[in-house]
Amino acid sequence: MPNRKAKLLKQQKGKCPWCGLSFHDWDVIEEDHIIPRAIGGKDEYKNLQLLHRHCHDEKTTLDLKEIRKKDHSKFLEKLSQFWNKFDWEWINDIPTFIGQKVRESDLTNG
Numbered sequence: 744m745p746n747r748k749a750k751l752l753k754q755q756k757g758k759c760p761w762c763g764l765s766f767h768d769w770d771v772i773e774e775d776h777i778i779p780r781a782i783g784g785k786d787e788y789k790n791l792q793l794l795h796r797h798c799h800d801e802k803t804t805l806d807l808k809e810i811r812k813k814d815h816s817k818f819l820e821k822l823s824q825f826w827n828k829f830d831w832e833w834i835n836d837i838p839t840f841i842g843q844k845v846r847e848s849d850l851t852n853g
């Protein structure tokens with residue numbers, strides 16, 4: 744969408760927010776989601792920016808790290824939700840179910 748690009752370019756005063764340098768005719772310019780869509784960023788103007796291709800690559804690397812971190816904390820959140828469902832307490836440094844009976848079939852069938 745060249746219109747979108749032109750508008751963003753104007754909004755950024757012709758500069759790449761990543762490295763702070765102006766875009767030149769020979770630069771490859773790419774659209775970037777400031778907040779990656781993978782972690783809830785929207786496809787709208789205020790979440791878009793233009794970056795040099797090499798700057799975009801750098802940012803993507805960082806974004807992926809952020810996405811992985813987020814996935815990791817999502818995993819921990821799920822894990823703690825799992826533990827909250829059960830009555831359990833630490834016995835001899837082992838989390839031990841109390842109250843809720845764990846059937847043997849649940850354990851063997853994974």
Ligand SMILES: [Zn+2]
Binds near residue numbers: 761762763794795798
């Ligand atoms: Zn740049």
